[in-house]
Amino acid sequence: MLKLQNIDAYYGFIHALKNININIKKGEIVTILGANGAGKTSTLKVISGLLKPQKGKIKFNNKSFNKYTPEKIVSEGIIQSPEGRQIFPELSVEENLKAGAYTRKDRNNIENSLEEVYNYFPILKERKKQYAGTLSGGEQQMLAIARALMAKPKILLLDEPSLGLAPIIVKEIFQIIKDINKEGTTVLLVEQNAYQALSIADYGYILETGKVVLEGNSKELLVNTDIKKAYLGGN
Template identity: 65%
Template sequence: MLKLRDVNAYYGYVHALKGISIDVEEGKIVSLLGANGAGKTSTLKVISRLVSVESGIIEFQERNIKNYSPEQIVSMGIVQVPEGRQVFPQLTVKENLMIGTFTRKDKDNIPNTLDKVYTYFPRLKEREKQIAGTLSGGEQQMLAIGRALMAKPKLLLLDEPSLGLAPLIVKDIFEIIKEINKEGTTILLVEQNAFQALQISDYAYILETGKIVHQGRANQLISDQNVKKAYLGA
């Protein structure tokens, strides 16, 4: 579904991505793991076209999207949930969700999607008239994911969905991510909580300073002694 080949990207003079190559198969959950500054978020921003590609190839469903605009990327079905949630704090829960539909052409189906989001996140239904800025951190994360789902993504990019959340909320969020995937949405997950991410992923890449240093099936990486020692706290 998605292919990156020898992608290089810069922030000014900083070489953020150094020739990375990634494959995301349709219907799978793929994780990007690594410490802060490893290049995980930069990879998502390159895919979303929020950061320019210096060189390399980015293909989505066999189309070269390297020079597409962010709006075109969303219209194609690639939708990102940003780190830190970034909900619109002065708008209601429902207004935030409806913002996710701005590229939709099938307006008649939007109510069905809204019902589906409320099925995943019943708390959002209970709070649909509440101002988003008054929600808890976990509820804002649910809202950010729900807003992305309103765009009917083919590929959902999740950037640190567990960041700053209590362990019980993290468990709920990861269960919902699995459910979203089972319903047919492909997921590329950036996550510092490597153990949690590997538990729900099919495949994973581990980045260090803009380079891929390990990759493999998640069930193999989670039992690899070197990976466990370096990234899983074992």
């Protein structure tokens, strides 16, 4: 469905991504793991068109979109929920959600989509008239994901959805991601919480200093000794 082939990308003279190869199949949850500075967010920026690769190909459903603008990529159904949530704090919850649907042409179905995201996130329905900036951190993360869902993604890109959240909220967020995937949305999940990410993913990639150093079935990565030592606190 989505392929990154031999991608090299730079910030000025900084070589951020080095010969990255990633393959995401329809219906999967794929996770990208790594420490800060490993290249996880840079990979998402390449997919979203915010960082143009100097080498390599990006293909979505066998179409090359190296030269697509971010707006065109969104219109193709590749939607990102960014790190840090980036909600609109002075708008209501419902206004934030409707902003997520601004690219859609089927305006008559937006109310149905609102009800769908409220089914995933009932707390947002309770808070729909509340200013988004007054929500808790966990509720803001739910809003960020729900806003991305309002765009009807074919692939949902999630950048550090567990960042800064209490463990009980993290567990809830990851269960919702599983539910979203079961309903047919392909998910690319960038995370530092390796255990939670691998627990719900089908396949994983480990990045270090802009390179893929390990990849495989998520269940195999969970029991990999090197992964345990580096990310899961194992001996």
